[in-house]
Amino acid sequence: MIIAPASPRFCNRNATGLASVVLVAITTLSLAETKKEYRFDVGPHAKVSIVNQFGKVSVKPSPGNYVLVNATVYSDKVEVDQSQNGSRVDVQSHLLAGANSDNARVDYDVLVPADSNVEMESATGPLHAEKLHGDVEAEGANAPIDVRDIAGSHVHVKTMNGTVTLTNIRDGHVEIDSVSGDVILNSVTGPLVRVSSTTGRIQYDGDFGYAGEYRFNSHSGNIDATIPADASVDVKAQSVRGQVQNDVPLQPKVHTSFLVREGSSFAGTFNKAASSVWLRTFSGRIHLKKR
């Protein structure tokens, strides 16, 4: 059987049709995606709240005393409500009829003065904040949460499933509640660092600062802490039904608030014991390591 080659006219017609389809698709997508920008002039210690349902929220410092919100809206099933009262700025994704997790996504990229207090929510996330020295609150049931380079502030994080990563948080008052999401802390220090988890793993890498109180507890999530040779800590670790492992040469404590049992608990001091560290889990494993 001989297959006759397509005529040039036939090929041209098909290519034109395909190009038309592609052009329509691109146009449709471009029309569905809308970018909006809002600018608010604010005073010192502004309060900025970004409440999103689906999509990312990213907050970074702005070079001046203003809040700049860039919102990318992906469909007409959601609109952005925004308001300002003095130095309080509220931005919220408002779902319309027919909205769902697939069609109601909005991505926010926000610049705020570095001393602003920021509150951000998104069920799906991700949530990101960096280089601020105001308070940061981040909440999202499924949202991966990443907070870094924050100094002298309160950092409060709540999640159900999302992974929480905190990096370079200095002199912070940190409180993290995660049910099943893992919590990863790198160089996080402050007068108070509290992490509470049900099944999520807690991982800490840092020196525990100076004169702070660190409390990590979980139900069944493992707790791993890695400290450098110059860390100064007073450590207590207890796993009610699991195992503990200590690789750090601690000076044993004479008196402890619980009975120290080989394999399920340990307590001791390292160097000058400046910070108090309490690691507790019901059935997870605790491992204290030296870097």
Next chain:
Amino acid sequence: MTCAEFQRELPEYLEGGAPQLRDHLNMCPSCSGLVASLESISREARQLQASEEPSPRVWNSIEIALRQEKLIREPRPRNTLVPSLFQRWGAMAWAVPVAAALLVVVGISLYQRPSSPTDARQRTAGNTPAVTAKFAGDPSDEQLLQEVSRRAPLMRDAYERNLKDVNDYIKDAQDSVNADPNDEEAQQALIDAYGQKSMIYEMALDRSLP
């Protein structure tokens, strides 16, 4: 009487007053389930052995946790529910308001938050959704999951899984407190476990739920 009106009178009912509320309880399985849960908590608390007054650190931790969950804002005057509970249940009453406040707030949130006109009409008419039996003994959990199923069916499995894990946490923490009521760390673990459950409820009912 509507469920909202009942829950406004609930503190008085728990103190032994307001007998007229019993009629509503006899007709409303949801409110009766809520009261049953609160009474179960108070019975469990009474069975705990009397102990010394918890240290100030324990009180401070409880207050911090409650303020974070926005369950308390201003100090209460002496003639309100909390001090009268202390008089009734003695030194272990610290566990009761924590758990009771959690359940009451959740119950009120579930009943006073009509998210659509249809839901509001159904609640006004006294219709209550059927309660399936997956979370035996805790109707609040099942009602929460039904709400999640209605708002975001794809999230139900995740919430159910996490609720189960947290309930296991609460049970283990409660067992530890029962084994040694003087163990402050066990008490703190129980508070933490309830805090985790409170957080799941908040997320499920908050605007951030997908």
